Amino acid sequence: MTTSAAGPVPGSFEVDRSAEVVAASFARTADPRLREVLDSLVRHLHGFVKDVRPTVAEWEAAVAFLTATGQTCDDVRQEFILLSDVLGVSMLVESLNQAAGDGLTEATVEGPFHQIPSPPRRLGDDINVAGRPGEPCLITGRVVDRVGRPVAGATVDVWQADASGFYDVQRPGELAPGELRGLFRSDADGRFHFRTIVPAHYPIPTDGPVGDLLRATGRHEYRPAHVHVAVAAPGLRSLTTHLFVAGSPYLDSDAVFGVKDSLIVDFARVDDPARAAAAGLPNPFRHADFPVVLDRAEGAKGPAS
Ligand code: BEZ
Ligand code: FE
Numbered sequence: 660m661t662t663s664a665a666g667p668v669p670g671s672f673e674v675d676r677s678a679e680v681v682a683a684s685f686a687r688t689a690d691p692r693l694r695e696v697l698d699s700l701v702r703h704l705h706g707f708v709k710d711v712r713p714t715v716a717e718w719e720a721a722v723a724f725l726t727a728t729g730q731t732c733d734d735v736r737q738e739f740i741l742l743s744d745v746l747g748v749s750m751l752v753e754s755l756n757q758a759a760g761d762g763l764t765e766a767t768v769e770g771p772f773h774q775i776p777s778p779p780r781r782l783g784d785d786i787n788v789a790g791r792p793g794e795p796c797l798i799t800g801r802v803v804d805r806v807g808r809p810v811a812g813a814t815v816d817v818w819q820a821d822a823s824g825f826y827d828v829q830r831p832g833e834l835a836p837g838e839l840r841g842l843f844r845s846d847a848d849g850r851f852h853f854r855t856i857v858p859a860h861y862p863i864p865t866d867g868p869v870g871d872l873l874r875a876t877g878r879h880e881y882r883p884a885h886v887h888v889a890v891a892a893p894g895l896r897s898l899t900t901h902l903f904v905a906g907s908p909y910l911d912s913d914a915v916f917g918v919k920d921s922l923i924v925d926f927a928r929v930d931d932p933a934r935a936a937a938a939g940l941p942n943p944f945r946h947a948d949f950p951v952v953l954d955r956a957e958g959a960k961g962p963a964s
Contacts, residue, residue, distance in 0.1 A: 764900060
């Protein structure tokens with residue numbers, strides 16, 4: 660503790676008690692949650708700095724990196740979310756906020772490409788509206804609650820990359836907005852189905868500071884092939900997740916740590932002209948089935964298990 664002619668100065672800055680001194684400065688924060696968050700932030704941040712002991716030049720480089728991250732953001736580009744993604748923080752927040760187990764469908768990151776609303780479509784529609792090249796595919800599923808009751812009228816919002824790994828919003832001249840997106844409603848039995856093509860694995864954006872970080876650390880930028888699915892229904896907890904294509908490269912090293920085993924789905928090859936005709940697809944085609952089990956919304960009444 661620093662001393663003065665009048666004795667020790669209690670709030671003065673000392674390396675040994677830096678976190679306590681700074682945390683105490685927030686002690687009168689009226690909102691208890693904000694106070695709790697700031698207290699933990701200060702303690703962890705000071706612990707981190709004491710652990711790493713950056714030089715002043717290193718700290719300035721860190722601030723420059725965060726400044727560049729902010730300057731890369733605009734209405735559609737969100738480099739801070741991408742940074743949170745590649746540090747695994749987005750997945751950690753998702754996972755900590757999901758009710759555990761009980762066969763509920765697991766959540767994963769939303770990602771930056773849900774920028775435009777998906778066009779409403781009818782069950783059975785083809786979301787590959789422009790007939791882009793790719794393996795034809797049928798995706799089916801059924802939305803149920805945690806006790807297995809079908810959820811009729813749930814919105815099932817899907818978006819995906821094409822067979823070259825691009826979303827419509829990444830190729831504005833080539834792909835029309837709404838290609839490979841669709842907003843469906845489950846039928847009376849909770850079922851949904853639509854036609855599409857099998858998506859490809861693809862790189863996350865690397866032309867900003869997050870790309871610099873990946874290159875500096877020898878990490879790759881790829882995500883395994885997946886279809887995004889967001890399901891919502893009244894009284895039930897909304898779910899944002901993916902179906903990952905079994906066998907895709909990068910399932911074991913997703914750049915944003917989004918893979919969960921339960922979300923890896925077999926896109927089975929079906930060679931059956933009658934089934935192909937019934938689905939409205941050429942033969943052969945691929946078929947993926949994705950059951951969706953939703954939790955009760957917080958505060959909603961209903962069976963507990
Ligand atoms: C995506 O799957 O669309 C995505 C998720 C996180 C970062 C970049 C892309
Ligand atoms: Fe994606």
